[in-house]
Amino acid sequence: MKKLLIVVILLLVAVLMALTVPDKQAHKEAMMKAVDEYVAEEAESRFGDNVLTNLGKSVAVKTIELALNSKLEVHNYVLLNTTSVHLKDKDQLLSVGMFGHVFTFDKEMLREKLEESLKAKEEAASEKEAAKENERELKRLAKEQKKREKELAKEQKRREKEAAKEQKRREKEAKQRAKEAEKEAKRRENEG
Numbered sequence: 001m002k003k004l005l006i007v008v009i010l011l012l013v014a015v016l017m018a019l020t021v022p023d024k025q026a027h028k029e030a031m032m033k034a035v036d037e038y039v040a041e042e043a044e045s046r047f048g049d050n051v052l053t054n055l056g057k058s059v060a061v062k063t064i065e066l067a068l069n070s071k072l073e074v075h076n077y078v079l080l081n082t083t084s085v086h087l088k089d090k091d092q093l094l095s096v097g098m099f100g101h102v103f104t105f106d107k108e109m110l111r112e113k114l115e116e117s118l119k120a121k122e123e124a125a126s127e128k129e130a131a132k133e134n135e136r137e138l139k140r141l142a143k144e145q146k147k148r149e150k151e152l153a154k155e156q157k158r159r160e161k162e163a164a165k166e167q168k169r170r171e172k173e174a175k176q177r178a179k180e181a182e183k184e185a186k187r188r189e190n191e192g
Helices: 002-019 024-047 051-071 107-191
Strands: 073-076 081-087 090-098 101-104
Touching: 024 051, 024 081, 024 090, 024 101
Parallel strands: none
Antiparallel strands: 073 081, 081 090, 090 101
């Protein structure tokens, strides 16, 4: 009887857990609350409480909310669910939901994740800039190569022109010598 009671209680708890698994929206709201608290604390500790700080906080919160909307993945395990985002080729656990409640990361983990995200963005921007620089360098090298090829072609044409001129000069000289030799032959013939 005791075992049956334990089994029934466990089944009831399992059914209760399955029925009270929070949805994706509950996860987002819990995370946004944690993000809002974190951003507010960070902004006030670094910049004080003023209009620009409040504007910056709202921009930061909106940016994070947009990122969560696009990258947040919910993993359902019947009795509970988790959310994660994919960063640096691995999934980062953000929250766990069970019994109608969402347990989010602590502020220190949030700080680390935001710093990782910023670092990843900076690295991506740096890689993008490096790729652009490489592309510019390749274009510059290709342009120089094309310029050299044009110069070589121009030099080749100039040499060919000079060679043709030289050939004509030699032909003219050969004709001149042939004429002179013919005149000389006629002169000898006339003398002899």
